[in-house]
Amino acid sequence: MTPMETTEATQQPIDYSQRIPNNVDLADDRNIQRALERWQPAFLNWWRETGPAHTAALQVYLRTAVSVDRDGWANFGYVRMPEYRWGIFLTPRDDIRKIHFGAHKDEPAWQEVPGEYRSSLRRIIVTQADTEPASVEQQKLLGATCPSLYDLRNLFQVNVEEGRHLWAMVYLLHRYFGRDGREEAEALLQRRSGDANNPRILTAFNEKTGHWLAFYMFAFFTDRDGKFQLAALAESAFDPLARTTRFMLTEEAHHLFVGEAGVARIIQRTCEVMQERNLRDPSQVRAQGVIDLETLQRFVNFHYSVTLDLFGAEISSNAASFYTGGLKGRYGETNIADDHSLASDFYNVQELVNGDIVNQPAPALTALNTRLRDAFTREVQAGMDRWNRIPERFGIAFRMTLPHVGFHRKIGNFAGAYVGPDGQVLSKDQWEHRSADWLPSDGDHQFVTSLMGRVIEPGKFANWIAPPARGVNNLPIEFEYVRFD
Amino acid sequence: MEKPVLDRLKTLPGAARMLFAVIARQAYQGPIRGKAEGVATPPEILEACGLDPEEFYALLKQLEAAGLVLVSNSYPFEEIRLTLAGIRSTGSRR
Numbered sequence: 392m393t394p395m396e397t398t399e400a401t402q403q404p405i406d407y408s409q410r411i412p413n414n415v416d417l418a419d420d421r422n423i424q425r426a427l428e429r430w431q432p433a434f435l436n437w438w439r440e441t442g443p444a445h446t447a448a449l450q451v452y453l454r455t456a457v458s459v460d461r462d463g464w465a466n467f468g469y470v471r472m473p474e475y476r477w478g479i480f481l482t483p484r485d486d487i488r489k490i491h492f493g494a495h496k497d498e499p500a501w502q503e504v505p506g507e508y509r510s511s512l513r514r515i516i517v518t519q520a521d522t523e524p525a526s527v528e529q530q531k532l533l534g535a536t537c538p539s540l541y542d543l544r545n546l547f548q549v550n551v552e553e554g555r556h557l558w559a560m561v562y563l564l565h566r567y568f569g570r571d572g573r574e575e576a577e578a579l580l581q582r583r584s585g586d587a588n589n590p591r592i593l594t595a596f597n598e599k600t601g602h603w604l605a606f607y608m609f610a611f612f613t614d615r616d617g618k619f620q621l622a623a624l625a626e627s628a629f630d631p632l633a634r635t636t637r638f639m640l641t642e643e644a645h646h647l648f649v650g651e652a653g654v655a656r657i658i659q660r661t662c663e664v665m666q667e668r669n670l671r672d673p674s675q676v677r678a679q680g681v682i683d684l685e686t687l688q689r690f691v692n693f694h695y696s697v698t699l700d701l702f703g704a705e706i707s708s709n710a711a712s713f714y715t716g717g718l719k720g721r722y723g724e725t726n727i728a729d730d731h732s733l734a735s736d737f738y739n740v741q742e743l744v745n746g747d748i749v750n751q752p753a754p755a756l757t758a759l760n761t762r763l764r765d766a767f768t769r770e771v772q773a774g775m776d777r778w779n780r781i782p783e784r785f786g787i788a789f790r791m792t793l794p795h796v797g798f799h800r801k802i803g804n805f806a807g808a809y810v811g812p813d814g815q816v817l818s819k820d821q822w823e824h825r826s827a828d829w830l831p832s833d834g835d836h837q838f839v840t841s842l843m844g845r846v847i848e849p850g851k852f853a854n855w856i857a858p859p860a861r862g863v864n865n866l867p868i869e870f871e872y873v874r875f876d
Numbered sequence: 877m878e879k880p881v882l883d884r885l886k887t888l889p890g891a892a893r894m895l896f897a898v899i900a901r902q903a904y905q906g907p908i909r910g911k912a913e914g915v916a917t918p919p920e921i922l923e924a925c926g927l928d929p930e931e932f933y934a935l936l937k938q939l940e941a942a943g944l945v946l947v948s949n950s951y952p953f954e955e956i957r958l959t960l961a962g963i964r965s966t967g968s969r970r
Contacts, residue, residue: 641926860953
């Protein structure tokens with residue numbers, strides 16, 4: 392790194408006059424600009440083919456980033472989605488930023504990729520990048536069954552911003568990883584969610600998001616995994632990755648709200664109907680065209696457990712080497728008061744020993760996935776507590792709970808084990824006998840799907856979900872968030 | 877009266893002060909007056925401020941404890957109003 396690189400101007404305004412909006416001075420880097428301008432039509436083809444179906448002509452009231460500051464960072468207006476200005480936005484560079492964990496602690500943050508970490512960093516970036524187009528593909532058909540224009544607009548907002556997150560990652564691949572990076576960027580547009588021959592990298596991103604309940608659960612649970620992964624990468628010694636992911640977190644925050652509020656509004660509507668008609672039996676609740684709380688609990692169990700797998704194995708030598716190398720920190724690394732090396736620390740990890748689940752201290756370095764996952768669980772629990780205020784307010788005894796971390800796991804210490812939601816270790820027979828009580832069945836999916844009809848009259852909402860209190864950007868609920876003309 | 881309000885604001889972290897500014901803007905400066913003046917709600921605030929619900933609710937508690945905002949209605953339909961002290965701190969003449 393040269394002295395010039397560490398003292399150059401750091402904050403670029405977002406330049407919307409360019410074919411690719413950016414705040415990274417792309418016009419001064421002709422090779423990268425040309426490479427990205429070649430990738431752009433392929434991205435648009437991907438969007439047309441796998442993005443929201445039959446939406447090219449719709450005018451959608453969307454926010455677009457205009458600044459990387461949190462205060463006043465977006466403006467709102469009608470946009471046809473294929474004309475959305477997907478761009479490259481990094482938070483401002485801190486010239487004196489130092490690495491604050493791992494073996495390179497206190498060294499200046501890297502502005503280029505060190506050769507020894509090139510392969511690991513590329514893998515980290517590609518894995519994160521792959522989730523962005525995957526979720527757009529998973530949600531492709533939801534627009535046909537939207538519960539309102541307000542919800543439809545929120546779906547599209549999430550979709551275009553996941554597309555922008557792909558741009559953010561692809562910029563890093565092009566700018567810092569040469570030919571390998573360009574090939575990875577191409578492959579990101581070729582893999583497809585759920586494709587048997589060329590699937591997305593992570594299992595959860597190959598699951599179907601076939602209805603709006605699944606979408607809201609996905610946004611609450613799985614997008615939150617994204618938040619924690621991005622937050623860990625925002626600590627990275629590789630400064631362009633840290634700055635990219637920081638701004639992605641600003642956009643991701645709203646996606647979490649869409650998920651939390653969506654599920655909350657479903658619970659609200661169910662509780663309203665239960666109270667009005669004095670119903671408690673799930674089949675009677677279903678007969679009113681709303682989703683019973685027991686079914687919602689099964690979806691919580693499914694989406695939480697599938698998302699836990701995204702954190703990887705509880706004990707991971709990769710996580711340890713990423714941390715020691717300075718590639719990926721802990722959640723809130725800067726605010727943790729310890730030596731930031733973890734060389735002699737321990738962290739409790741649950742595992743199965745002789746048929747019992749026990750807490751065992753493990754070297755903290757190898758337990759980093761568990762630590763990140765535990766932070767995720769604490770935050771999810773706080774959201775669940777907010778959800779549970781709704782039945783409480785209606786005088787309904789039902790409370791949703793999170794299943795045990797060993798429940799329905801495919802990766803890590805509990806892969807292949809049979810653990811009930813309460814943490815009881817079961818035999819295979821016991822699991823098969825009971826699992827339909829705990830996980831959504833085909834019948835549950837069919838029932839939820841049967842409720843999904845398209846509601847596109849401004850201000851109207853499907854029966855199974857309560858309207859929000861207010862609309863987007865201070866607008867009324869009746870606002871025409873999506874124009875079909 | 878002015879000084880204690882400013883003092884209250886100064887004791888809050890930067891993120892809480894920033895959230896307060898967004899609440900004030902959403903409460904009074906929305907493009908369409910489709911709701912009671914002086915009221916902001918989580919959807920519009922959260923989309924404008926870039927905070928996720930965890931951060932938002934934690935900071936909102938701080939603003940409430942500092943006497944700068946009042947929160948009414950139940951989750952997830954909260955309505956957030958600036959208190960008189962909060963309005964003064966924005967310099968508004970309303």
